[in-house]
Amino acid sequence: MSFLGIxxxxxxxxxLLVDENGQPLGASERHYGVSHPHHGWSEQDPADWIQALEDAVAELRAKFPQFSALKGIGVAGHMHGATLLDDAGSVLRPCILWNDTRSHVQAGRLDAMPQVRAESGNIVFPGFTAPKLEWVRENEPEIFDKVNKVLLPAAYLNFYLTGEFVADMSDSAGTSWLDVGKRKWSSFLLDASHMRADQMPRLVEGSEAAGTLRGELKSKWGLSETVVVAGGAGDNAAAACGIGALNAGQGFVSLGTSGVILAARDGYFPAPETAVHTFCHAVPERWYQMGVMLSATDSLNWLSRITGKSPSELTSGFGDVVKRPGSVRFLPYLSGERTPHNDSEIQGSLTGIGSGTTTEDLTRAVLEGVAFSLRDCFDALTATRAQMDSLMAIGGGTGSRYWVALLASVLGVPMQLPEGGELGAALGAARLGMAASTQEPLDQLITAPAVRETVEPNVDLVDAFAQEHQAFKAAYPAIKAVQ
Incomplete structure (x- = not known):
């Protein structure tokens, strides 16, 4: 048997293709672009997702004969995106992505409505799905009138794979249409944004079957047996499944395009006033909370573009020993910010620059600015009594050992670096596909990886970073006042 995680x-x-023991057999990647037709807009053509999937599957089929024994599939996807379909199942417009901020006015209006936060457990952020549909209703009414179904990106792939409109709880929790505590669509929240229950996909848990691979794809992919497609997950819930973070006390920090600190919870403990996200986990009777900052490795990529040096070139000379806070301060608000500010319009800044400022100084400032913003997320989570005695460090940014050590000292908790190998959302999705297909116990499928190294905080610098974090926090209202 083999299983696929997307x-x-x-x-x-x-x-990612894994065997019956969950061990990776091979992986394939395909890339596509993001369109920014106007300031604050971020869109993608769902056809690019399908082409990427088909090309990746073709490569895996050619390289690995085990593909022919495929029994289960799980899909993880970037959250909040609005993929709008007409009554024929055709896409009506490009998908509006998670980092699109055009609907900040609509988000503020929905968020101010009585009981919206109480029902959804979250602030209505501009990146969430409900305000996107309000924007479409007000600005593209001819499109809005044709909307038969609204699917998140992962649910759209589920539709392509099965022919059914199905979404999982974890992804749907980021729409502002789900009653996150009761794990069902809320008629109140749908009414608030002029939507109907019949425009929503059917809900399942991420580890449950959403459907089976449709016949046309079975033939195209050279498969003869039934292939179960799981409900899947939002990307961060899937990443939590990839590192075995299901229970209270387990969590991770992710240095990806955005930065995330996630804590698994055994119950539902919403705290929308903190700008913490409280979402359903991908498995039954579990939730998770996370703080999100929007420009983590994206901040380093920005510096890379303006200096002409790759991110690895910028960070390669730092070594492993964390230095005291630098004199240059960077506020990493290149695309607005979520936790704790919920501010789609705030812009980043660099201060403390002089004639002697070097590229190394700027790089340190970027690394520290992202770390301080993640400390804001960490503090917001601890205010909800989330337990985080240590955190698994994942994501592309963890390739910088210095950045990981800096995070440990800024957050004041050990960072665990997992043993090399496949981790993250693709593995989590594959595990969900295994669960839906085999019905094996989740605690046997979703396990933690071996820890390669634990990076401890530098006790001599924790206080210095705590003081600099206070100055970082004070800079936000000052910058906001002049923008």
């Missing part, structure tokens, strides 16, 4: 990311798709 990670539909913002910049590309990663497709």
């Amino acid at each position: 990670d539909l990311g913002t910049s590309g798709a990663r497709v």
Whole structure:
């Protein structure tokens, strides 16, 4: 038997094939672009997702004969995106992505309505799905009138794979249409944004079957047996499944395009006033909370573009020993910010620059600015009594050992670096596909990886970073006042 995990990311798709023991056999990646037709807009053509998936599957079929024994599929996807379909199942317009901020006015209006936060457990952020549909209703009424179904990116792939409109709880929790505590669509929240229950996909848990692979794809992919497609997950819930974070006390920090600190919870403990996200987990009777900052490795990519040096070139000379806070301060609000500010319009800044400022100084400032913003997320989570005695460090940014050590000292908790190998959302999605297909116990399928190294905080610098974090926090209202 083999199983497929699909990670539909913002910049590309990663497709992972694992064996019956959950061990990776091989992976394939395909990349696609993001369109920014106007300031604050971020869109993608869902046809690019399908082409990326098909190309990746073709490569895996050619390389691995085990593909022919495929029994289950799980899909993880970037959250909040609005994929609008007409009554024929055709896409009506490009998908409006998670980092699109055009609907900030609509988000503020929905968020101010009585009981919206109480029902959804969350602030209505501009990146969430409900305000996107309000924007479409007000600005593209001819499109809005044709909307038969609204699917998140992962649910759209589920539709392509099965022919059915099905979504999982974890992804749907980021729409502002789900009653996150009761794990069902809320008629109150749908009414608030002029939507109907029949425009929503059917809900399942991420580890449950959403359907089976449709016949046309079975023939195209050279398969003869029934292939179960799981409900799947939003990308961060899938990443939590990939590192075995299901229970209270387990969590991770992710240095990806955005930065995330996630804590698994055994119950539902919403705290929308903190700008913490409280979402259903991908498995039954579990939830998770996370703080999100929007420009993590994206901040380093920005510096890379303006200096002409790659991110690895910028960070390669730092070594492993964390230095005291630098004199240059960077506020990493290149695309607005979520936790704790919920501010789609705030812009980043660099201060403390002098004639002697070097590229190394700027790089340190970027690394520290992202770390301080993640400390804001960490503090917001601890205010909800989330337990985080240590955190698994994942994501592309963890390739910088210095950045990981800096995070440990800024957050004041050990960072665990997992043993090399496949991790993250693609593995989590594959595990969900295994669960839906085999019905094996979740605690046997979703396990933690071996820890390669634990990076401890530098106790001599924790206080210095705590003081600099206070100055970082004070800079936000000052910058906001002049923008």
